[in-house]
Amino acid sequence: SQTIHQWPATLVQPVGSPLSLECTVEGTSNPNLYWYRQAAGRGLQLLFYSIGIDQISSEVPQNLSASRPQDRQFILSSKKLLLSDSGFYLCAWTWTGGANSPLHFGNGTRLTVT
């Protein structure tokens, strides 16, 4: 069966510090991968999605970036965090080409920028 791992679970970082959130998927190959952000009490905003290694698209311009160094690894980074980067970050995967395939989410990372 497929599993998705996301870490760390919580993170408190000062403004201006770097960020690296990691997500890995097991039990499948060539998944589509996604990073979403959820502000407190709000819906999910798509940040990045990837259909393959080094194939990453950004949905919103900001000081975050994403990389996919391996087929089942997706990393969210920032060189300098802003207060507005605080939120709940969720990594997700789905089958490539499956119209009815739901996104399967990791447990998320609660990021607080102080």
Place this chain on the structure above:
Amino acid sequence: AQKITQTQPGMFVQEKEAVTLDCTYDTSDPSYGLFWYKQPSSGEMIFLIYQGSYDQQNATEGRYSLNFQKARKSANLVISASQLGDSAMYFCAMREGRATDSWGKLQFGAGTQVVVTP
């Protein structure tokens, strides 16, 4: 423009009663899929049910059913016989076009907070 609208920010429901969560969507694409997710206070996103735009019948999964009214562009979630464990945030989401067109992306509504009371 907002593609998914959930107009109920919060709802209270008594245990064992049914509850309907509203969701309307906006798309000009004839091919799309609608999804519902549950998010407990722990934060995990749990997939509940899926409805395709070409599906003739309303989707059902256990106590969850989807009231799909295509002409009205609504996809309301019905939870029957509510349980205390159903207390959570519920999100409606849409995937437009074929998966290869949209790259599987889902657009989410703002969510509805459901509280089930004894």
